[in-house]
Amino acid sequence: MKRLFLRLVGVLVVFAMAAAGGFAWWAHQPLGLTTSPIEVVIKPNSGVLSVGRQIQRGGVGMDPRLFQILVRITGHGPDLKAGGYQFETGATPLDVIGKLARGEVTHYVVTVIEGWEFRKMRAVVDANPALKHDTVGMSDADLMHAIGAAESAPEGLFFPDTYLFARGSSDIELYKHAYRAMQRRLNEAWNARAPDLPYKTPYEALVMASIVEKETGQAAERPMIAAVFVNRLRKNMMLQTDPTVIYGLGEQFDGNLRKRDLLTDTPYNTYTRTGLPPTPIALPSLASLAAATTPAPSDALYFVARGDGSSHFSNSLPEHNRAVDKYQRGKP
Incomplete structure (x- = not known):
């Protein structure tokens, strides 16, 4: 047994040496x-x-x-x-x-993440040491004017992606690139939109896409989330979506959404106002743009989180209330 063990150890040592040699050879090969x-x-x-x-x-x-x-x-x-x-x-x-x-x-890179608010994007751009910061001291409206945008409010208008730039490039050029990328993506989604959507302009579709972005727990549910909000718009129902309320609270939001917040009217409070909020609330992804312009074929009007990242969708209020009892209140 001892000889067998020694032979086995020897074989393993030889094998390990051969593998190490082969790996070293590979590391030096084109x-x-x-x-x-x-x-x-x-x-x-x-x-x-x-x-x-x-x-x-x-x-x-x-x-x-x-x-x-x-x-x-x-x-x-x-x-x-x-x-x-x-x-x-x-x-x-x-x-x-x-x-x-x-x-x-x-080239250097700046990565803009879907779901960010514009202020987060601006903070990341401002902190990049390889860029020339020509927008320092500009208001958001001044920045939008500097990049040649027709809009004065920047929220939602920059496409989330990874952008390359040479050291010393102006941050204005980076903003222009991201703005034009969103315009291109939005126009493509708008041109491929489903018929009879309750949007008058591509900008309204962008607003919806930003809500879908913030409301979606699982990527595959984006079209269904969009369908719920589209159906509610068609029926002139309030959207009643928490992310818009949070956005309207701005820096006052402390991480805990209270009932009084839902009752406090702001232009973004979709519990007190019908229709879409006045601007997007985040930078939407390509998937959210697609969902907003081609929502799932569904009559659902409600959804509630199951607690595992997915949602339960309901066509009626009684069904929704039962789902809330089950998934939010733990009732059978």
Whole structure:
């Protein structure tokens, strides 16, 4: 048994050495690129495995898990930096990791997240040290004028995405890019809209999309959430959606929505006013734009959270009240 054990240990040692040798050989071999040169964007706050996947999706032929292992071996996990990187034919896995660790970007990035309010986007842009901050001291209306927008209120008008820019670029150019991206996406959604929607303009569809964005717990439910609000608009029912009330409260909201808040009238309180609020309440995603312009075919007028991130939809108030008892009050 002792000899067998020693032989087994020996085999495992040989196998481990061979695997280590093969891995070291791979780390020094040129990677396959779909084109050359190729540019890959690494988003901020990405984990190591996520960075590996972004590199692979960008056209660099490297398995994300092998990338993750090599990063751990080299100790560069905390050093990988976001930005736009260019890789050329002949680049090895070690070359890729070294460039990411040194931050040898060709372009910098700002990532705007769907569901953010514009003030959050502006704070993130203002904090980026690679941008030239020409909008410092501007009001929101002044900023909108500076980018050539027809609107004076910025909420909802910037498309959430990852934007590349060269060091020293003006933040005005970044805002222009994001604004034009939203105009393009909104027009595409509007042109593909379902018939007989209760919107008069693309801007009203944008307002609806922002509400859908803030109300949706699960991505697949966006079209049904939109259907509920569209049906309520058609019947001249109040939308009664908490996110609009919270938006209307602004900095007064402390994280706890109270009954008195629902009764306090503001232009955004959809418990006291019928119709859509005057502006969007957030930056909606492409999926929310699509849901607002092509809602699900449904007669639902109500929905309530089940507690697991999903919602129960009801066509009538009695059915809705039973769902509230079940999912919110714990009654059988």
